[in-house]
Amino acid sequence: xxxxxxxxxxxxxxxxxxxxxxxxxxxxxxxxxxxxxxxxxxxxxxxxxxxxxxxxxxxxxxxxxxxxxxxxxxxxxxxxxxxxxxxxxxxxxxxxxxxxxxxxxxxxxxxxxxxxxxxxxxxxxxxxxxxxxxxxxxxxxxxxxxxxxxxxxxxxxxxxxxxxxxxxxxxx
Numbered sequence: 001x002x003x004x005x006x007x008x009x010x011x012x013x014x015x016x017x018x019x020x021x022x023x024x025x026x027x028x029x030x031x032x033x034x035x036x037x038x039x040x041x042x043x044x045x046x047x048x049x050x051x052x053x054x055x056x057x058x059x060x061x062x063x064x065x066x067x068x069x070x071x072x073x074x075x076x077x078x079x080x081x082x083x084x085x086x087x088x089x090x091x092x093x094x095x096x097x098x099x100x101x102x103x104x105x106x107x108x109x110x111x112x113x114x115x116x117x118x119x120x121x122x123x124x125x126x127x128x129x130x131x132x133x134x135x136x137x138x139x140x141x142x143x144x145x146x147x148x149x150x151x152x153x154x155x156x157x158x159x160x161x162x163x164x165x166x167x168x169x170x171x172x
Contacts, residue, residue: 002163003104004148004155010098012149014085015135020143021081034073042066103148105163110138112146123171129164136161 021027043066050059089097102113109120127139136157138146150157 001104001106002156002160003102004153004157004160005100005102006148006154007100007152008098008147008149009152010086010094011082012135012147013089013094013097014082015147015149016137016143016145017085018078018081019130019132019135019137030077031074034077035070038073039066039070042069103146103160105160105167107167110164123167126164126168126171128168129161131161138164 042062046059046062046066049055049062086094099114104111104113106120109122110126112119112121121140125140127141130137130139134150136148136150136153138148140146148157
């Protein structure tokens with residue numbers, strides 16, 4: 001039986017939302033608008049100020065704002081998403097979710113251990129496992145998943161994912 005241990009932190013609670021938004025067309029459209037469209041409009045305004053008003057300093061300031069907006073806007077958008085996502089959790093929910101967890105692979109189920117309380121999740125109830133650079137998500141439903149931060153994980157996470165993926169596939 002393979003087992004991993006990890007700690008879920010407050011900043012990890014927003015990871016699933018951010019991960020799911022990466023592929024959403026609406027989110028990509030907002031990013032394009034803030035990274036390309038708005039700076040392009042500002043660049044045209046800077047060109048107008050430079051040529052029509054003969055004000056190169058004003059045009060340079062507008063151009064600088066356009067470049068800064070291109071790089072700063074994704075950071076602000078992510079901050080806003082994180083802030084809104086954390087607001088969805090009450091303080092009691094946050095205290096209940098944050099802490100140390102253990103996950104154990106058993107032949108019939110995935111066992112989650114927290115404060116000596118065990119929860120068994122049958123393999124047929126797990127939809128899939130997705131791994132990203134910083135997190136592993138074990139989906140229990142379309143929008144519900146166990147969040148495993150790689151940074152705080154102890155144990156062989158790669159072998160864990162490999163074995164769990166095989167058991168999920170064979171349970172279907």
